[in-house]
Amino acid sequence: MSAALEIRNVHKSFGPREVLKGVDLTIGSGGVVAVLGPSGSGKSTLLRAINHLERPDLGYVALHGELIGVEVRGERLHELPPRAVRRQRTRIGFVAQSFNLFANLTARDNVAEPLVAHRRLDRAAARERAVELLAKVGLGDRGDAYPRHLSGGQQQRVAIARALALEPDLVLFDEPTSALDPELVGEVLSVIRQLADSGATMVIVTHEIGFAREVADDVVFIDGGVIVEQGPPSQVLDNPRQTRTREFLARVL
């Protein structure tokens, strides 16, 4: 069986600045990987490359064996046609730091939107499904609310419900709690934890070390565009081998 997610030798530069310098990472089906690292180390760029929002300069990303990045065959770079890229992207859920909900749509319609756009459900069926998804994140009774009437934690839970609407093979979280007031972090982490327990394959960029220890099968420490250290939480978080990992953990813990 192929890995759920396979990242091979991904390089990405912005102008003269090489932000990813050859990243390799494999996640099995149902695997949960927490990505830690200092600001500017390339974490978001890596997630964006996985989601095909950034095109790798070299290397590739494959989801269940199907390429979603560019492939290197000899010297030539092959890119997937735009339709295939769009199809692949519907198989990946993405939850950003800032909730990115449509302000002019209710919670229910925010969640229904991808179902209408990509599954061609009629609006009534999409809304019905959206309410089920909202119930999963504890917001079954808030479908009529507009984002501005929801707390940050509730908005982020709506964003998670929306990311799950198309039953993605992979869910990416980019610092899902860093924009939240401290008292709202717990409710969002608990929804993510539930999702991990339900067998979802996930990559979570987070500074919540305790949470990473609890939910991740593997922790990846990235610095300067390379994976410095990777392994189970008991190793990377409790007995890091690399000085850079130790120094980072000492700063954030």
Ligand code: ADP
């Ligand atoms: P992290 O998420 O670990 O904080 P990022 O992946 O966001 O780091 O960014 C890594 C580096 O790449 C930063 O120096 C950032 O300024 C730079 N960068 C990211 N995206 C772009 C872009 N679109 N254009 C130019 N530089 C970028």
Ligand code: MG
């Ligand atoms: Mg980032």
